[in-house]
Amino acid sequence: MRGHRTTRTAALLCAALGLTAAVGTASAAPSASPPTARPGASPVLVDCLWHPKVRPAAFILACGDGNSRLASLKWDHWNATSAKATGVNVVNDCEPYCAAGTFHAYPVVVRLDKAQPWKKDPGTQRYDRIVLEYPAQRPEQFAKVMTYPLWD
Incomplete structure (x- = not known):
């Protein structure tokens, strides 16, 4: 029984770490929004x-x-x-x-x-x-x- 809990806990920890890494990577990624025009450029x-x-x-x-x-x-x-x-x-x-x-x-x-x-x-x-x-x-x-x- 103890081995089953350890395996389940390890799996949950790996999943949580994987999710944290994915969220951290996504939030660190550059924004996908289109760039705004430069000053002096034509209006938008x-x-x-x-x-x-x-x-x-x-x-x-x-x-x-x-x-x-x-x-x-x-x-x-x-x-x-x-x-x-x-x-x-x-x-x-x-x-x-x-x-x-x-x-x-x-x-x-x-x-x-x-x-x-x-x-x-x-x-x-x-x-x-x-x-x-x-x-x-x-x-x-x-x-x-x-x-x-x-x-x-």
Whole structure:
């Protein structure tokens, strides 16, 4: 009986030491978060998870439920004062309600401007405003041009 306890105790100790080593190694590893822009670099677009992005191919506008997002973004320019892209705004019509709704894609021109220091990293400039312009069809409740502040 004593030998069984000793073996079990040794196994538990090895498992605990292995877990401690793995946790120590993981916490000592460098962060996997994307690097922030250098001072003087072009501004960033901050996403829903507070990650800085430069020229993203996609961007979620409705962070809470994902019912409006930008996709297939092709950037014409991205500089210290503004950025411009074309793509599609994929919007849920929420008919009869959002969980049962249908997503529709609308061509859109995206403009970013009003670069400001980012509260999370004041050395990084981030775009503060997004303007969506619908050159053709648009969601029923949307104007031809929609302007939104961006989160900080």
